[in-house]
Amino acid sequence: SSAAMAAARGRALLPPLAPLWARPGPRAPLRAAAAAPSQPLYDVVVSGGGMVGSAMAAALGHDIHFHDKKIALLEAGPRKEYDHMPDSYSNRVSSISPGSATLLSSFGAWDHVCSVRLKPFRRMQVWDACSEAMIIFEKDDLDDMGYIVENDVIMSALTKQLDAVADRVEVFYRSRAVGYTWPLPSHSCDTSPWVQVELADGRRLQTKLLIGADGHNSVVRKEAEIKTIEHHYDQSAVVATLHLSEATDNNVAWQRLLPTGPIALLPLSDTASSLVWSTSHEHASELLAMDEESFVDSINSAFWSNINHSDFIDTAGAMFRSAISLLKPSGTAVRQLPPSVAKVEPESRAMFPLGMGHATEYVQHRVALIGDAAHRVHPLAGQGVNLGFGDIACLAHHLSAAAFNGSDLGSLKHLLKFETERQRHNVSLIAATDLLKRLYSTRLAPLVLLRTWGLQATNALPPVKVRI
Amino acid sequence: QLSIFRLTAKRPFSTSRSSVDSEEIKKFQLLAQKWWDEEGEYSALHSMNDIRVPFIRDTLLSMSSNYHLGSPLSGIKILDVGCGGGLLSEPLARLGASVTGIDPLEDNIRTADQHKSFDPVLAKRIQYKSSSLEEIVEESMETFDVIVASEVVEHVADLETFIKCCSQVLKPEGSLFITTINKTQLSYVLGIVVAEKIMGIVPEGTHEWEKFVPPEELEHLLESNGFSVKTVNGMLYNPLWGSWSWMESTSLNYAVHAVKSGAQGQSGPTDALSETDIQQHSATAGTA
Secondary structure (H helix, E strand, O other), X not given: OHHHHHOOOOOOOOOOOHHHHOOOOOOOOOOOOEOOOOOOEEEEEEEOOOHHHHHHHHHHHOOHHHOOOOEEEEOOOOOOOXXXXXXOOOOOEEEEOHHXXXXXXXXXXXXXXXXXXXXXXXXEEEEEOOOOOEEEEEOOXXXXXXXXXXXXXXXXXXXXXXXXXXXXXXXXXXOOEEEEEOXXXXXXXXXXXXXXXXXXXXXXXXXXXXXXXXXXXOHHHHHOOOXXXXXXXXXEEEEEEEEEOOOOOOOEEEEEEXXXXXXXXXXXXXXXXXXXXXXXXXXXXHHHHOOHHHHHHHHHHHHHOOOOOOXXXXXXXXXXXXXXXXXXXXXXXXXXXXXXXXXXXXXXXXXXXXXXEEEOOOEEOOEEEOHHHOEEOOHHHOOHHHHHHHHHHHHHHHHHHHHHOOOXXXXXXXXXXXXXXXXXXXXXXXXXXXXHHHHOOOOOHHHHHHHHHHHHHHHHOHHHHHHO | OOOOOOOOOOOOOOOHHHHOOHHHHHHHHHHOOOOOOOOOXXXXXXXXXXXXXXXXXXXXXXXXXXXXXXXXXXXXXXXXEOOOOOXXXXXXXXOOOEEEEEEOOHHHHHHHHHHHOOXXXXXXXXXXXXXXXXXXXXXXXXXXEEEEEEOOHHHOOOHHHHHHHHHHHEEEEEEEEEEEEOOOHXXXXXXXXXXXXXXXXXXXXXXXXXXXXXXXXXXXXXXXXXXXXXEEEEXXXXXXXXXXXXXXXXXXXXXXXXXXXXXXXXXXXXXXXXXXXXXXXXXXXXXX
């Protein structure tokens, strides 16, 4: 009954009370399909073969409770061979947190990453372009804070681990999904209870659970009519592979927060770093168009120039710093100097537009969104793919328990648990990142002062730093 | 779950068809379509799977040495008595078991058959039959490894006959799992007044307090009919979250695991002389 469906959230309460605070409408768009028993039926279909989709399929494929299950991964592009890594670094890299590394090692992918190449970093130095304020993130023990890994290396590891469970996970390359048909939550006799997936070449699949890992323009999300809160920043990110002036330990990730946007230098090796420079679309196009020497000069100037400093801010900042050093002598940070860049790897410059997005729901009956399909964040926090890996760890945990309980994998009961856990985690991080981005996009003195003091205070306070 | 054969003192024992009250039939017929609405009338039974499936699964795993975590109940033949729409049969089948589900109401069996038909794995592993337990005894002597009677015995008129039939169709050392409701003041207040009349957790008129079974009575009947009771656990339903949990007290709902004694009518291990007893006996006999 529709009253029962409307009470999906408050389902156990007294019937008259439930609709008052239950979500409006049923948790499923209403397009039922006729039963089609001849089409292959999968337990899980993951739509999108990027890092997040592939890792999701691999995590389930290696799960003991999925031993007898059938999983399909749909990837629109062709299968790529990763056997021979080129000597030069790719310009698309990700900062992988220790938590993400743990997930990848849970199904054997991290070993492969380590055997190819990656760069651990021990600290992160973030500082304001308009003042001397700085914050250093560092772990107390000698553990790594994170790892800079080329996306191709991660994909290579994931492909290898997918091949290892090919009897359970079928990967469909060159298979773009063009349409989805949804079941009604309580199906009647002649309608199929499964999600129907239609591929571009006309093939059809059925699945008990559809996982949308198809990026920030997710078709799964759109077809499921899940709304997003979206914002296109007036910014693009410029990426490139850079060669340093001199070899150094290079185990620090650098980020300077310019008014035009943050510029980050992520270590790849002792002699190379990856650039991620978020700036206006116009400036980004200029950076791509200029000759290599000018490009290198721009980068060095962005890191070293004090052009945005004002005396007022500098004095105010210095005063605050002395105040802190009285109260907490170890609370001021020793500034390390970022490396200077000598040249840029030819052909490695690229740009892509930035935006922020968050889906209002991560799940519906028989549907779950993970990765950028669910949430899109500014790269300044270096969190993007880690949020996706966090989604995978959480969803795989709940699906594994559901499988071991003999439950229907598409049931909202455990999908809602995944949604609650991840939204709680993601929303605050996405909001904080967005706030930081906006806060650091200005030269206005009051806001600069606010963030200067805020940054300095944060740097001095261990509990806050640990949470970040 | 809601098998409804009910005998009055006046009618002789016969097939379920003639002994089933037509009023009860009508009531459950209306609900036959509602089984699979997870948020509907049977939502409490759906969420009961969250504790009764792990209970059955883990008990059976602990008794077996040869299993695979990917298909923990593989190779096990289970009889689900009073299967209703198949709410418990399906998860057990997904875990690898071969399940036979019986229920006297044809509409329930129809619903169950139709629901499993979309999943080829379930369609193969589960067989449903419109039948009472007595009707299958003759053709199923010592056939099943496990019998599950969940939310059934509180609807049965002659519990002892029911238990005897369970014993007949169970293999020696097979397991019997029962979940039911205790007969206490608390279960009247919460189980009937609140659950049925006030909150509508259970459709009104489903239960009759007179037929609730105290665990002591159930244990006694089991032990005197060739079973050894291994576990009795109290269960509690939280209506706010719609979820079940285990609890110490059996004053409301409870679950029982019993094992049919082995071949040659030997009683359970607690009654038999242990190896050391026998050795001591013969040792002392030798020296006497």
